[in-house]
Amino acid sequence: MGAGPNGLVAALTLARAGLVVDVYEAADQPGGGCRTAELTVPGFRHDVCSAVHPLLVASPAFADIDLLAHGVRILTPSVAFAHPLDGGRAVCVGHNVDDVADSLGEDGPAYARTFSPLARDVDKILPAFLGSMRSLPAHPLAAAGFGLRGLSSAQRFARRFSTEEGQALVAGTAAHSMLPLTAPLSGVFPRLFTSLAHRYGWPVVEGGSAAIVGALVAEITALGGHIETGRLVKRLDDLPSARAVVLDVTPRQLLEMAADTVPRRYGRALGRYHYGPGVCKVDWALSGPVPWSAEGCRQAVTVHVGGTFSEIARGEADVNAGRHPDHPYCLVTQPCVVDPTRAPAGGHTLWAYCHVPNGSDVDMTERIEAQIERFAPGFRDLILGRATCTAVDEEERNPSYVGGDINAGAATLRQMVFRPTVQWNPYRTALRGVYLCSAATPPGGGVHGMCGLGAARAALHDLGQHGAGSPAS
Numbered sequence: 001m002g003a004g005p006n007g008l009v010a011a012l013t014l015a016r017a018g019l020v021v022d023v024y025e026a027a028d029q030p031g032g033g034c035r036t037a038e039l040t041v042p043g044f045r046h047d048v049c050s051a052v053h054p055l056l057v058a059s060p061a062f063a064d065i066d067l068l069a070h071g072v073r074i075l076t077p078s079v080a081f082a083h084p085l086d087g088g089r090a091v092c093v094g095h096n097v098d099d100v101a102d103s104l105g106e107d108g109p110a111y112a113r114t115f116s117p118l119a120r121d122v123d124k125i126l127p128a129f130l131g132s133m134r135s136l137p138a139h140p141l142a143a144a145g146f147g148l149r150g151l152s153s154a155q156r157f158a159r160r161f162s163t164e165e166g167q168a169l170v171a172g173t174a175a176h177s178m179l180p181l182t183a184p185l186s187g188v189f190p191r192l193f194t195s196l197a198h199r200y201g202w203p204v205v206e207g208g209s210a211a212i213v214g215a216l217v218a219e220i221t222a223l224g225g226h227i228e229t230g231r232l233v234k235r236l237d238d239l240p241s242a243r244a245v246v247l248d249v250t251p252r253q254l255l256e257m258a259a260d261t262v263p264r265r266y267g268r269a270l271g272r273y274h275y276g277p278g279v280c281k282v283d284w285a286l287s288g289p290v291p292w293s294a295e296g297c298r299q300a301v302t303v304h305v306g307g308t309f310s311e312i313a314r315g316e317a318d319v320n321a322g323r324h325p326d327h328p329y330c331l332v333t334q335p336c337v338v339d340p341t342r343a344p345a346g347g348h349t350l351w352a353y354c355h356v357p358n359g360s361d362v363d364m365t366e367r368i369e370a371q372i373e374r375f376a377p378g379f380r381d382l383i384l385g386r387a388t389c390t391a392v393d394e395e396e397r398n399p400s401y402v403g404g405d406i407n408a409g410a411a412t413l414r415q416m417v418f419r420p421t422v423q424w425n426p427y428r429t430a431l432r433g434v435y436l437c438s439a440a441t442p443p444g445g446g447v448h449g450m451c452g453l454g455a456a457r458a459a460l461h462d463l464g465q466h467g468a469g470s471p472a473s
């Protein structure tokens with residue numbers, strides 16, 4: 001149930017193992033957080049949610065899905081992400097570690113010392129972080145070293161840099177976590193995302209993220225699977241009986257769907273699951289590219305807008321304390337930098353979101369636009385149309401984004417390891433034959449399909465099909 005990327009990867013894994021698979025999806029289209037639509041002006045195609053896919057290209061769940069055969073073209077920009085600062089400055093991260101180090105002046109040696117080994121070892125580290133968090137990693141030393149260092153906060157990590165550029169780079173990547181930058185574990189995100197940028201780039205999909213879902217749907221239906229859209233499942237008993245039921249929902253939804261059948265202790269554990277801040281997202285149709293003052297930002301699909309480390313830290317602390325920052329950190333994507341098919345000739349699409357307190361209905365459009373205008377004077381003059389989605393709107397569109405939390409649960413230390421509850425196999429529930437496959441299970445948010453793969457493997461194991469569902473089978 002639920003045709004997000006995780007639900008579809010679960011369905012495909014089960015179908016490949018020879019099971020008959022039916023998928024029920026509440027929305028009119030499959031895809032969940034991986035859809036593309038004309039949200040503003042006809043002819044301008046926007047990624048409704050996910051746009052940038054380093055996790056997809058690195059994920060074992062997609063390793064044996066021939067995306068190209070389904071017409072999915074991955075487009076990788078020369079600059080993975082950029083971070084503008086006042087005075088027309090920016091720090092830009094592309095493929096080469098030394099290039100970034102050279103651009104960082106006195107922070108160059110610290111950058112190279114930090115990221116050369118991480119970029120080299122990222123393939124050893126990733127399986128541990130994209131897995132169930134319960135099994136022994138293939139490269140325990142590399143994974144443990146990475147994990148232990150990542151336990152520290154972004155603030156502590158940033159101390160190894162002395163320039164505004166070096167420290168801002170840490171803040172921009174750490175803030176993806178939605179944690180305060182002083183929180184334990186916030187230091188893991190700059191390490192992981194920057195290494196991914198060096199190893200895989202931060203690519204987009206030509207024409208929009210929906211193409212990924214198109215490929216998954218084509219594979220499932222080719223194996224006889226069936227996907228029914230427009231079917232909101234309110235209670236577990238509404239589903240036809242099945243040997244395995246795999247749910248692309250978060251703990252709160254499972255509780256609502258099965259409150260009377262869930263054992264009390266497990267119900268209490270689900271009830272303790274903690275959701276993080278929400279997001280307020282804006283999509284724009286533009287008459288041209290964003291006029292960033294810093295040239296490097298014009299080459300990047302992702303731009304971290306928010307200024308210095310301390311400005312971003314203040315804004316994220318506000319959000320986590322229940323306040324709406326006046327000058328929010330904004331995550332901006334401009335896919336037309338590499339993909340002109342998103343808009344009519346000369347036009348550009350742009351999206352940005354900022355973090356807001358969970359459940360917020362505040363429209364942050366004005367504050368987000370002011371932040372972009374600060375680093376790209378003249379941006380507002382290019383706007384042909386816009387569409388805003390507040391945190392409560394996010395949940396209305398997709399019940400899995402509780403309070404607008406697009407990561408399906410806070411990335412706290414406890415919930416990174418014991419997601420969604422403290423139990424050996426995180427995908428099994430206390431209900432026999434019922435599994436969770438959403439981003440509320442390990443490894444968490446993002447389009448990587450690993451939660452779906454983990455849940456399908458647990459189901460196949462319980463059905464006696466040991467070994468089925470491995471990426472190679």
Ligand SMILES: Cc1cc2nc3c(=O)[nH]c(=O)nc-3n(C[C@H](O)[C@H](O)[C@H](O)COP(=O)(O)OP(=O)(O)OC[C@H]3O[C@@H](n4cnc5c(N)ncnc54)[C@H](O)[C@@H]3O)c2cc1C
Nearest residue numbers: 002004005006026032033049050051052233438439446447
């Ligand atoms: C604005 C935004 C930007 C993002 N950017 C990125 C990005 O650039 N890169 C990236 O990797 N990730 C990004 N993400 C995160 C990513 O989209 C999610 O982590 C991912 O989609 C989670 O996949 P999922 O299958 O677990 O859940 P979802 O994609 O949320 O899918 C869940 C599906 O289940 C359906 N459903 C829920 N309840 C029911 C019910 N009761 N009955 C029937 N169907 C139901 C929903 O309608 C939905 O289709 C972004 C998310 C958002 C919102």
